[in-house]
Amino acid sequence: MAKKGVRTKRGIKADNEERPNAITAAGAKVKGFLKDGIYGCKVAVHNAFSRNKKAKATSMSSKAKKDMIFYVLMMAYPVLYFLLFYVAVNINSLSLAFKNYDIDASGRHYAIWAGFNNFKNIFNEYTSSTLLKNALANSFIVYLVGLLAVPLGLLFSFYIVKKAFGHEFFKVMLFLPSILSSLILVIMFKYVVERLYPAIMQEYFGREVQGLLADPNTRFGTLLFYNIVFSFGTSVLIYSSAMDRIPDPILESARIEGVSGIQEFWYITLPLIFPTISTFLIVGVAGIFTNQFNLFSVYGAAPPSPNMYTLGYYLFAETAYANELSYPRLSAFGILFTAVAVPLTFCVRFLLEKFSTKGAEF
Amino acid sequence: MVRYKEKGRSGVSNKIFFGFLFTVLTLYVICLLIPLVWGLYTSFKSPNDWMINEVWPSLNITFENYVSAFSSMYVQVGQTYFYTHHLLMNSFFYALGSAIVGGFVTCITAYMVAKFNYKFSKIVYAVVVITMTIPIIGNLPSMIEITTKIGLFDKMWGMWIVNGAWYGMFFLVFHATFRSVAGDYAEAASVDGASNFVVLFEIMIPLVKNTLAMAILLGFIGYWNDYQTPMIFLQSRPTIAFGMYLLSTDPRVPFETVRITGGMLTILPILIIFLFAKNKVMGNLTLGGIKG
Numbered sequence: 170m171a172k173k174g175v176r177t178k179r180g181i182k183a184d185n186e187e188r189p190n191a192i193t194a195a196g197a198k199v200k201g202f203l204k205d206g207i208y209g210c211k212v213a214v215h216n217a218f219s220r221n222k223k224a225k226a227t228s229m230s231s232k233a234k235k236d237m238i239f240y241v242l243m244m245a246y247p248v249l250y251f252l253l254f255y256v257a258v259n260i261n262s263l264s265l266a267f268k269n270y271d272i273d274a275s276g277r278h279y280a281i282w283a284g285f286n287n288f289k290n291i292f293n294e295y296t297s298s299t300l301l302k303n304a305l306a307n308s309f310i311v312y313l314v315g316l317l318a319v320p321l322g323l324l325f326s327f328y329i330v331k332k333a334f335g336h337e338f339f340k341v342m343l344f345l346p347s348i349l350s351s352l353i354l355v356i357m358f359k360y361v362v363e364r365l366y367p368a369i370m371q372e373y374f375g376r377e378v379q380g381l382l383a384d385p386n387t388r389f390g391t392l393l394f395y396n397i398v399f400s401f402g403t404s405v406l407i408y409s410s411a412m413d414r415i416p417d418p419i420l421e422s423a424r425i426e427g428v429s430g431i432q433e434f435w436y437i438t439l440p441l442i443f444p445t446i447s448t449f450l451i452v453g454v455a456g457i458f459t460n461q462f463n464l465f466s467v468y469g470a471a472p473p474s475p476n477m478y479t480l481g482y483y484l485f486a487e488t489a490y491a492n493e494l495s496y497p498r499l500s501a502f503g504i505l506f507t508a509v510a511v512p513l514t515f516c517v518r519f520l521l522e523k524f525s526t527k528g529a530e531f
Numbered sequence: 532m533v534r535y536k537e538k539g540r541s542g543v544s545n546k547i548f549f550g551f552l553f554t555v556l557t558l559y560v561i562c563l564l565i566p567l568v569w570g571l572y573t574s575f576k577s578p579n580d581w582m583i584n585e586v587w588p589s590l591n592i593t594f595e596n597y598v599s600a601f602s603s604m605y606v607q608v609g610q611t612y613f614y615t616h617h618l619l620m621n622s623f624f625y626a627l628g629s630a631i632v633g634g635f636v637t638c639i640t641a642y643m644v645a646k647f648n649y650k651f652s653k654i655v656y657a658v659v660v661i662t663m664t665i666p667i668i669g670n671l672p673s674m675i676e677i678t679t680k681i682g683l684f685d686k687m688w689g690m691w692i693v694n695g696a697w698y699g700m701f702f703l704v705f706h707a708t709f710r711s712v713a714g715d716y717a718e719a720a721s722v723d724g725a726s727n728f729v730v731l732f733e734i735m736i737p738l739v740k741n742t743l744a745m746a747i748l749l750g751f752i753g754y755w756n757d758y759q760t761p762m763i764f765l766q767s768r769p770t771i772a773f774g775m776y777l778l779s780t781d782p783r784v785p786f787e788t789v790r791i792t793g794g795m796l797t798i799l800p801i802l803i804i805f806l807f808a809k810n811k812v813m814g815n816l817t818l819g820g821i822k823g
Contacts, residue, residue: 239727240647244655247640247697253677254696255662262673321555328552335553342560344813348805350756350772353794356779357566360791365569368585398562406813430545455666465759469780488671489763496672503669510666518664 265500270493278493287501304478307389311479312457314393318400319449325401326408327434340409347402355466358395382467389477392462404449411445412438447521454514458506461485480506574792581788596792599785604778604793606769613769615796622755622770624687629694630750637697638743641705642735646714656706659698671763678764685767693764694754701746708739741811748812752801771797 269283295301325343329336346354363380370378378384381391415438423437439446457480464472464482470490472478484506488499572588573581574596580589601615613621644652674693675684683689716738717730725733736743754760758772778784778793805812 236647236727240643240649240651243639243643243731244651247636248655250636250692250695251658251698253681254674254693255698258670258673258677259667261677262667262670265673265676324552325556325559328549328556331549333549333553335556339556339560340813341809342556342563345563345805348752348756348801348812349798350758350775350801352756352758352772352776352779353798354566356775356790356794357570360573360787361566361569364585364787365565372586398559401559429548431548451664452666455668458666458668466776469776484669485671485759488675489759491672493676496676499669499672503667503672506668507666510668514664514666 262500262503265497266504267501268497270497272494283497287498288505290498291501291505300475300478301480301483303476304480304483307462307477308457308460308479308481311393311396311460311462312453315396315400315453315456315460316450318397318404319446321397322401322404323408323439323446324434326405326412327430327438329405329409330412331430340405343401343405345402346399351399351463352466354399355395355463358399359467362391383473385474388473392464392467392477395463396460407445407449408442411442415441447518450521451514451518454517455510456481457513458484458510465489570791570795573788574795576788578786578788581786596786596788597796599789600778600792600796603781603784603789604771604774604796606774606777608767608769611767613774615771615774618769618771618774619800621687621761621765621768622772625690625761625765625768625770626751626754628687628691629754630747632691632695633697633750634701634743634747636695637699637701637746638705638736638739639731640697641702642709642731645706645709646717646735659702662698663700663703675763685765687765687768690761690765694760705739705742705746708742709735712738745811748804748808752804752812755801 266287267283267285268280269286270278270280273279325339329340329343359382362382367378367380370376381387419437419441420433423433428436459481460479461482462477462479464477464479465486470486472482484499484502487495487502491499573585575592575594576589577591577593577595580591604615604618606613606618640655644655678684678689678693683693712735716734720730720734755770756772758770758776761768761770762773762776775793775797779790784790
């Protein structure tokens with residue numbers, strides 16, 4: 170049976186319950202104490218909670234401090250390295266270009282301000298001799314012919330990504346030249362065209378011929394051939410990785426539409442990996458000024474003809490056998506090449522961005 | 532892999548397309564292998580056999596060229612002679628030290644930039660991209676001057692430092708890899724009281740060990756093969772690649788077979804490494820991290 174009464178916050182109070190006044194007063198006092206006690210506890214808990222919060226905030230800031238110390242410690246070496254071997258080296262290179270070294274009576278080198286003399290001398294050298302003119306022309310020829318390797322590399326990468334017959338073997342073979350010493354490959358190639366080729370011509374065709382690198386008519390073409398054939402490797406690896414990342418649904422829907430391999434390569438693969446290709450083309454521009462055309466490996470410091478020089482070979486060979494007195498002149502060369510290479514690189518970048526369909530990185 | 536139709540017009544064009552590529556690739560492989568295979572069997576040919584027949588392999592296999600190459604390959608620095616075993620040792624220390632220092636510095640810097648979201652990290656990343664875009668040419672004389680001034684020139688440990696340039700392509704690879712690695716492990720370790728050093732060396736670096744191994748391996752191969760940098764910067768500790776460069780032009784070497792054998796001797800260690808770590812060296816390299 171349900172109790173009759175008034176429902177209060179504290180429960181059911183019986184209607185007929187009678188309480189003496191004293192007890193009511195004592196109850197009120199206890200209630201008051203309890204209320205105060207509970208309030209006190211609440212304040213204490215609140216304070217404790219706030220202190221925790223405060224403590225937590227302090228520990229967070231100490232963690233941030235530790236992170237910062239760790240960051241500074243670990244970044245100190247790389248930053249110092251960069252300041253020394255990039256910033257200082259290039260500033261020094263720039264300042265060297267405007268200096269000249271001289272020797273005092275005690276045989277010690279000292280620097281003197283040369284203004285633009287080093288640059289003037291280079292221009293005089295350029296106009297008075299054919300060596301630098303040929304070197305400049307050869308460098309552009311080597312670069313432009315080397316561009317032939319780009320479509321070939323792309324087609325080879327496509328072959329590998331499509332897992333066509335023998336793809337694993339071809340992948341290894343394409344990568345092999347980039348892990349083998351270029352010097353040894355050049356030496357072996359030199360023997361093949363200088364000894365094996367004349368021997369075969371003599372033995373099987375009865376013709377006495379010069380080696381392909383010894384013959385003035387064929388030596389440049391032979392080196393160009395070498396430069397293209399042995400230039401794959403990292404590029405194929407990166408192109409094929411980029412092709413590998415093209416999502417399958419795109420290729421699947423193309424297949425349903427009935428595209429052939431060549432159509433997929435031309436209409437899907439090339440546009441989608443264009444950012445990777447353009448990165449290669451942009452970075453490659455500097456090669457015009459740095460490509461040694463393997464001349465140092467083949468001929469050392471003395472190629473059979475000065476007409477074969479490239480700018481990269483010229484600069485390296487001069488530096489390798491130079492003493493301190495030549496550094497200002499060579500640095501001026503470097504500054505000049507950089508002054509041409511930087512805007513050229515940005516031009517190529519601008520053109521590639523302007524005249525290409527936008528690709529996508531996956 | 533998505534396969535093409537094998538029948539119909541597009542099937543025929545596919546066969547022609549891939550058949551053409553197969554032919555070009557086969558020609559390429561022939562061009563590549565002729566010097567290597569010819570060099571290999573010539574290295575086992577006696578000088579007399581070489582005089583008679585330069586084209587084909589000889590049935591009389593001999594190791595005398597290897598013995599001669601070992602003794603004829605030397606580099607004289609002042610009064611000191613460096614023979615083949617010295618050159619091999621120098622190459623080993625030069626390549627290993629440079630590759631390890633370069634690999635770790637690049638990896639750690641990329642981790643700091645990728646995981647610590649400070650403004651400075653963003654600046655560092657931007658600077659790396661800019662330095663990679665701007666081609667600076669001809670600073671070799673300046674580099675020689677600076678390394679000489681700070682005492683790193685012509686010292687093995689100095690070359691380890693000089694070769695430790697971290698702002699290259701592998702920085703971007705590591706950066707992308709660390710970005711893609713979830714921070715859960717590192718956070719859990721931090722909550723358990725692990726220091727930043729522990730998180731880096733015991734959690735994060737093991738997570739990217741494949742990429743790091745690839746960077747170190749490729750670095751080792753590159754430094755082993757490089758003869759031009761030691762030729763200029765490490766003249767008193769010549770390497771095998773530089774020894775081979777001298778051997779290839781040394782008129783005192785009596786037989787061509789010895790020169791060819793010297794070349795084979797130089798590429799042998801790299802070929803062995805490549806055969807054992809082929810997949811690691813040729814990992815699926817992308818600027819968005821390592822896949823597969």
